[in-house]
Amino acid sequence: MRTEDGQWAYTEAHLRRLGFIRQSRELGLSMDSIRVLLDLADRPGDDRSAAHAIAVAHIAKVDARMRRLKALRAELERMASQCVGGHVEECRIIETLADFGQGHYGNPAHASVDTITAKD
Incomplete structure (x- = not known):
């Protein structure tokens, strides 16, 4: 009221x-x-x-x-441990994130790569 x-x-x-x-x-x-x-x-x-x-x-x-969060944490730790020093071209973090076949993108329960579009 x-x-x-x-x-x-x-x-x-x-x-x-x-x-x-x-x-x-x-x-x-x-x-x-x-x-x-x-x-x-x-x-x-x-x-x-x-x-x-x-x-x-x-x-x-x-x-x-x-x-899921524990698995996420383990994956982030794994990626971070493989990306200490060196050059970006050798960075496992960048490589993993750029590979759509990894992680959630390969899971059919998530949106397919085809549904991800770039916005102009």
């Missing part, structure tokens, strides 16, 4: 709901999951299994992201 001077005025219930959403986003939950959790929060007598399922599914997503 807005005040006479056009400012938003929030009730305590609004602030709690906004805080709930902010905390959920900070944990990386999707908006769909947040909607379900908000709905559950409005029905405190319901079974909590849906909230538990959302948390378990999100943990699996976080674990997968952590595995």
Whole structure:
């Protein structure tokens, strides 16, 4: 609701709901999951299994992201260790990044090279 001077005025219930959403986003939950959790929060007598399922599914997503980040870190360390000193023409970092057959570009789940176009 807005005040006479056009400012938003929030009730305590609004602030709690906004805080709930902010905390959920900070944990990386999707908006769909947040909607379900908000709905559950409005029905405190319901079974909590849906909230538990959302948390378990999100943990699996976080674990997968952590595995990808660890692999990314290992690849960056490998590239960096092979590019100490010397000339750019011998730089493994530049060579790897220029090779579209490496890494994510070779993964069919990612966009193909054909979909990458230069902008004038």
